[in-house]
Amino acid sequence: MKRILLVVVVVFSTAVSAQQTAxxxxxxxxxxxxxxxxxxxxxxxxxxxxxxxxxxxxxxxxxxxxxxxxxxxxxxxxxFTAGTRDGGSTLTIRGGGGQQAFRDPEQVQALSFSDDATINGPVVFAGYGLVVPESQGFGYDSYAGLDVKDKIVLVLHYFPEDTDAKTKAALARYSDLRYKALAARQHGAKGLLIVIGPRSPNAGQTLRMTSDTALSGSGIPAATISGAVANAMFAGATKALAAAQQELDSGNPHVPGFTLPSQIDLTTKVVRERxxxxxxxxxxxxxxxxxxxxxxxxxxxxxxxxxxxxxxxxxxxxxxxxxxxxxxxxxxxxxxxxxxxxxxxxxxxxxxxxxxxxxxxxxxxxxxxxxxxxxxxxxxxxxxxxxxxxxxxxxxxxxxxxxxxxxxxxxxxxxxxxxxxxxxxxxxxxxxxxxxxxxxxxxxxxxxxxxxxxxxxxxxxxxxxxxxxxxxxxxxxxxxxxxxxxxxxADMAPAFTKVDPPNTGATLAGVRVTTGTIPDYTTEAKGLLLAGVVGGGPAEKAGLMKGDIITEIAGQSITNIYDYTFALELLKADTPVKVVFMRNGQRREVELTPAGRR
Ligand SMILES: [Zn+2]
Ligand SMILES: [Zn+2]
CATH class of the missing domain: 3.40.630.10 (Zn peptidases)
Known part of the structure; x- marks a missing residue:
């Protein structure tokens, strides 16, 4: 306390003496x-x-x-988007002759990147919802053998709890909720639910909405639910949630998911505060x-x-x-x-x-x-x-x-x-x-x-x-x-020299190719908006330019930068891929040949 007082006095007196100095x-x-x-x-x-x-x-x-x-x-x-909050998301479980409705944020809450929608249908439990690309030399696909098309997918947050450090590291990179949303969407699911499993930290709690991912939607309604809501959905299932998680936590990639007995209605609403x-x-x-x-x-x-x-x-x-x-x-x-x-x-x-x-x-x-x-x-x-x-x-x-x-x-x-x-x-x-x-x-x-x-x-x-x-x-x-x-x-304005960025493409260590695109992180767009292209790089050679919005690459649909980063992992150097993009509101296609990364 004394020390704080002393600091205040010193600051005050220097301010006064500075004013008095000639x-x-x-x-x-x-x-x-x-x-x-x-x-x-x-x-x-x-x-x-x-x-x-x-x-x-x-x-x-x-x-x-x-x-x-x-x-x-x-x-x-x-x-600018100052933050996001839940705008009143709701979930109703129908099955077993009755129905249970949830609207408390402690029970159901939209994820910040969720689309606003009202959907209903059966729920499929898809384990941790992880898909690791083959190119990583490590096979893990929570969706293997599952049909989730036009269904709502329920997955566990994080990644298997009891695996060795190396497996954890391999899986952790794909456990980001954005990736899980992308994987669900690309398997045809119409909605995604996330629950923190009973064997994980903060078990059963809903996730607090963060604003870091608020800039763009993920193209799928996505919500976090409490353990209680998940358990209600598991009522009458072949396996309880805790038992299912325990099996998955060994890291065995062949533990299959299954369809739950209940049907749900889900409404997701995200308020983006401007x-x-x-x-x-x-x-x-x-x-x-x-x-x-x-x-x-x-x-x-x-x-x-x-x-x-x-x-x-x-x-x-x-x-x-x-x-x-x-x-x-x-x-x-x-x-x-x-x-x-x-x-x-x-x-x-x-x-x-x-x-x-x-x-x-x-x-x-x-x-x-x-x-x-x-x-x-x-x-x-x-x-x-x-x-x-x-x-x-x-x-x-x-x-x-x-x-x-x-x-x-x-x-x-x-x-x-x-x-x-x-x-x-x-x-x-x-x-x-x-x-x-x-x-x-x-x-x-x-x-x-x-x-x-x-x-x-x-x-x-x-x-x-x-x-x-x-x-x-x-x-x-x-x-x-x-x-x-x-x-x-000066008589002449300084001439402009275009300098190639030192590091382009995605930031993930696993990406081994570059497309020579410079993403615009600051503007909202459905797709990847380009702030520019690297001089002489693959994107420039393909004819892409500043202002183009990439919506698909190599068959992967792109609604945001996260999708794009994910898609880059699947590309091979010197193997041409189709890029679909919007320019001045018109859909166009080009062929782009990714270059190897030095
Ligand atoms: Zn700063
Ligand atoms: Zn600064």
Whole structure:
């Protein structure tokens, strides 16, 4: 308790003395405000995010920046899926002369990726509902010998409990509920029920709905049921649920499933909660535009993780649920962009410089994606995008500039600006970084991304304003302003070079081929929406392009990224497969030849 009091006193007194110092840091006030408890971690769509947005707009106006032409204010709202909850799913068991109805979430609850539907029919128990592809050199198929077509499948959560470590590892990868839903759908089932077996952890409980898989439906109604509901369905069956699980838990792949005596009615309903976040956008007009591509965009995300409840928090057990202050991530970048605006306001410019402060970055680059999908200025009028994410923890004079290979102009511009700055500059070619600049790279624009790198406080409540290196953050502002000025005032806009992503296709270790597709993770689509294709890769050779939506590959229907990842495991290098996709609302087919993965 004493220690906490002492910290409060120290922070308070440094804040006061900073205000009194004659040569104050240009970046400190904004970081301290944005990372303060009042803003509660600036979660996208939250009151703290709105307060931060208002503050940023005020600071931009103070610096002399204006709303974009034909815009009344600096706010660009966008919608996003904030979470999912059950919208009142129900299940009725009919059989044995009576019926039992369930509507309590403790008894029946839709899975977050469920389709909304009302179905009825017989129920087939299909063990753990696991299907491991032959290509894995390990045979396991819960559906072998079972006819589940137009029936509702009931499966156990997880994978057999009593097997050896190696078998567990092989099965675990296919036990994701998404895979189980896919397997059920591909065997013709019209619905899927999940129960946690009596021999597994949290036995008999329904699963809490998570929002991580909320973006797209799985193409099948799917619900989790309690042990009590499952037992009611097993009433009169040849085997009880506990006995069936015990047999399966040995890992023997030849324990068959069976049809249950009861018929059920199932209604699944998922409410996807839409919320609004806000990008803040302003610009400094050029004195008179005399150059091609008359816009340069300078951006940073200002949102952070709130109380860290959405899943990307790295908070330890004892810090869980606390405010994630996000001083370095990314009050530092936001503050840098504000200070850059102030600095550039007094210099003559040959291109308009737009300042974009994004929200929705932490939930999947959603704000900048909304901008790129619906740009307020045509993107072919934009010369380049420069991004700042985590620039407040400089150590040993080291600054990283990523995406240098996205234009032949960057190396020289950086080198020149660094003569005055004198940073130990680490340049990196790769423009595919997990930050907003990747959206602009995929849109075909030269990008640069500045960062001072990660640290032990990353995505934890302890990323606080007192740990920021303001002196060096101010130096980054001066250096970046010089880079932006050089870009804005160059006769020719920097040329764009397309860089191949270092790692493409699926992320599962078992995938041994690449199709050269770049999935769009941020937009909802029935199928796999392509954010782009790798230059010279199989998808480009097949004629696929950005905006196409793949709905089928090698005979496997695709409704989402999980289906696609699963389908990739079945492909063989150099063996052509048929790809069905939608382009501008029209169904098309091409042949694609996957390449082996190095
Ligand atoms: Zn960040
Ligand atoms: Zn972050």
């Amino acid at each position: 040569v104050a840091s240009r970046t400190r006030p904004a970081v301290e405000f944005l990372a303060s408890d009042r803003l509660e971690g600036r979660d996208t769509g939250s009151p703290g995010e709105r307060m931060a947005g208002d503050y940023i707009a005020m600071q931009l106006a103070r610096a002399g920046a204006k709303p974009l032409p034909a815009h009344r204010d600096m706010f660009m709202p966008f919608e 919320q609004t976040g806000r990008n803040v956008i302003a610009y400094l007009p050029a004195a008179n535009v005399t150059a091609d591509r008359p816009w340069v965009i300078v951006g940073a995300h200002y949102d952070h993780l709130g109380h860290g409840t959405r899943g990307t928090s790295l908070a330890g057990k004892e810090e869980a649920g606390q405010i994630h202050h996000g001083a370095d991530d990314n009050a530092s970048g936001t503050s840098a962009v504000l200070a850059i605006a102030e600095k550039l306001a007094t210099t003559p410019l040959r291109r308009n410089v737009m300042f974009t402060l994004w929200s929705g970055e932490e939930i999947g680059l959603v704000g900048s994606n909304a901008f790129v999908m619906n740009p307020p200025v045509p993107l072919n009028q934009v010369a380049a995008y420069l991004n700042f994410d985590m620039v407040g923890r400089m150590q040993n004079n080291k600054l990283a500039a990523d995406g240098v290979a996205s234009s032949p102009a960057w190396a020289r511009i950086l080198e020149r600006a660094n003569i005055a700055a004198g940073f130990d500059l680490a340049t990196n070619d790769d423009p595919y970084q997990p930050t907003d600049s990747s959206n602009f790279n995929q849109a075909g624009l030269p990008t640069l991304f500045f960062t001072t790198g990660s640290h032990p406080d990353y995505h934890r409540p302890s990323d606080t304003a007192d740990k920021i290196n303001y002196e060096d953050l101010d130096r980054i502002v001066d250096f970046a302003a010089a880079v932006i000025q050089a870009t804005a005032n």
